[in-house]
Amino acid sequence: MNADWLEKAPQAARDYLAERRLDEVECIVADIAGVARGKAMPASKFMRQDKFYLPNSIFLQTITGEWAENPAGAFTEPDMILTPDYSTAAAAPWTADWTMQVIHDAHDQQGNPVPIAPRNVLKRIVKLYEEKGWKPVVAPEMEFFLVARNTDPNQPIIPPMGRTGRRAAAKQAYSMSAVDEYGKVIDDIYDFAESQGFEIDGILQEGGAGQVEINLAHGDPVALADEMFYFKRLIREAALRHDCFATFMAKPIEGEPGSAMHIHHSVVDRETGQNIFSDAEGRETEAFMHFIGGMQRHLPAAIALLAPYVNSYRRYVPDFAAPINLEWGRDNRTTGLRVPISGAEARRVENRLAGMDCNPYLGIAASLACGYLGLTEKKDPRAEYKGDAYMSQGELPYNLGDALDLMTASQAMRDILGDEFVDLFVAVKRNEYNEFLQVISPWEREHLLLNV
Known part of the structure; x- marks a missing residue:
C-alpha cells in the first residue's frame, strides 16, 4: 500500500495538488531512445499498489517501432518489476485533468537492477x-x-x-x-x-x-x-x-x-x-x-x-x-x-x-x-x-x-x-x-x- 506516497513526493508536486483531487498517475521508465514507456492508471489504483510489471523487451524496441534481435538469446519477454521512485513525482500540467508522472526503477524478479535500463546504467556509473x-x-x-x-x-x-x-x-x-x-x-x-x-x-x-x-x-x-x-x-x-x-x-x-x-x-x-x-x-x-x-x-x-x-x-x-x-x-x-x-x-x-x-x-x-x-x-x-x-x-x-x-x-x-x-x-x-x-x-x- 502506498496511500501516503505524496508525503514522499517533492514539495512542488504537493503544491500542485493542494486542495485538488488527483485523477491519474503515469508510471514510466525511459527506454533506450529515452522515450517514456509504462502505464497510466487511476490515482486510486496507484495508491493500492507498490509495483507493476512490464516486459523487458521494451528495451529492444527501436525508434521506428521495430524489434531488435535479443543478443541474450531467446525472446521470452520476462516481466520486470517496476517500483516508483517517489522523489521523481512531477505534475503533467498540460493534461485536461490532474495528473502526476512518476519515474520507476526497474528490477528483475530476483530484485537485481535491470542492467539494460538506461537509468540503471547511469546509476551504475x-x-x-x-x-x-x-x-x-x-x-x-x-x-x-x-x-x-x-x-x-x-x-x-x-x-x-x-x-x-x-x-x-x-x-x-x-x-x-x-x-x-x-x-x-x-x-x-x-x-x-x-x-x-x-x-x-x-x-x-x-x-x-x-x-x-x-x-x-x-x-x-x-x-x-x-x-x-x-x-x-x-x-x-x-x-x-x-x-x-x-x-x-x-x-x-x-x-x-x-x-x-x-x-x-x-x-x-x-x-x-x-x-x-x-x-x-x-x-x-x-x-x-x-x-x-x-x-x-x-x-x-x-x-x-x-x-x-x-x-x-x-x-x-x-x-x-x-x-x-x-x-x-x-x-x-x-x-x-x-x-x-x-x-x-x-x-x-x-x-x-x-x-x-x-x-x-x-x-x-x-x-x-x-x-x-x-x-x-x-x-x-x-x-x-x-x-x-x-x-x-x-x-x-x-x-x-x-x-x-x-x-x-x-x-x-x-x-x-x-x-x-x-x-x-x-x-x-x-x-x-x-x-x-x-x-x-x-x-x-x-x-x-x-x-x-
Whole structure:
C-alpha cells in the first residue's frame, strides 16, 4: 500500500495538488531512445499498489517501432518489476485533468537492477564514483528547435511563424527580440517547469532559426537526467499549444547548426565537499588533467551513446558551431572539451560532443564513464589546443556504423557499462542503421536517377 506516497513526493508536486483531487498517475521508465514507456492508471489504483510489471523487451524496441534481435538469446519477454521512485513525482500540467508522472526503477524478479535500463546504467556509473569517495556533479545544456508543424516527412522542416508574421530568423544568437518571436511558447515552458519544480538557469536564442537553449543548474547526475527526460516532453507540449513542434533532432534543418547537449562536469570529494579539480591554492590538479585525458582516450568508443542516430553525424561538420575533435582548451569553444572560465571551486570540464537527440541517462553516463576511466588510469591529456580546433579532425567516427564498431570492440566500455547493456544497445542501433540504409533519399533521386 502506498496511500501516503505524496508525503514522499517533492514539495512542488504537493503544491500542485493542494486542495485538488488527483485523477491519474503515469508510471514510466525511459527506454533506450529515452522515450517514456509504462502505464497510466487511476490515482486510486496507484495508491493500492507498490509495483507493476512490464516486459523487458521494451528495451529492444527501436525508434521506428521495430524489434531488435535479443543478443541474450531467446525472446521470452520476462516481466520486470517496476517500483516508483517517489522523489521523481512531477505534475503533467498540460493534461485536461490532474495528473502526476512518476519515474520507476526497474528490477528483475530476483530484485537485481535491470542492467539494460538506461537509468540503471547511469546509476551504475555514479556508484563507481561513490566507491572511490567521489561525488560527480553535472550541469547540462539543452538545445532544440521550434519548427513549423511538419506532417509530411517528405517535406523539409522549416522555422515556425513568429508573432511578427515572419518565419523565425537564423544567425540571431543571443538576440532577445528573436526569443520574443515565440515568447508564448517560452512562457508556457517556464510555467510548466515551475509546476514540476524544475529550476531553469537561463533561456537564450541560439544560432539557428527558431533554435533555443535552456541551461540547468548543476547537480546530481541522476536527478538532472530525470529532469531532462521530463523536459523533453514538457517542451514538446508547450510547443504544441502554439501550433508548432519542438524537435530535439541533432540536425533538423539543412544549412542550420545542430542541437547539442553540452555537459559540464566536476567531481567533489564526498568527505570534504571540495572540488577535486582544484587544490588548496586554487590550482588545477592532476585529477583534473586525468579526467580530460580519459575523455580524450575513451570518447571515440562512447560516441554512439552521445550521437545515437544517423542524423546525429550531420551535426559533426566544420563551420557549424559543433566541435569535431577531442582537443581540450581553456575558454575555447572550437574544442570538443572546453574548460570554461570559473573560480577554483567551480572548475569543470564541458563535453561539447553530445547531441540533444541522445538519451540523457545514457549521454551523461557515457561522458562520466570516460572521465572516471581517466581518473583511475591516471594518464595525462595532450597539450592544450590554443588555436582553431575546428581544423583538427580524424579522431571521431563520422557515421553510426563506425561508432558502433568502436563501442563493440572497446573492452573498457564493456567493463564500465556492462556487456549485457553494450550488446543490447548495439543490437538496437544496428537494426535502426540497417533500416535507414534501405531508404532512398531525395538527393540520390535528384543527382543519380538520370546522371549515372
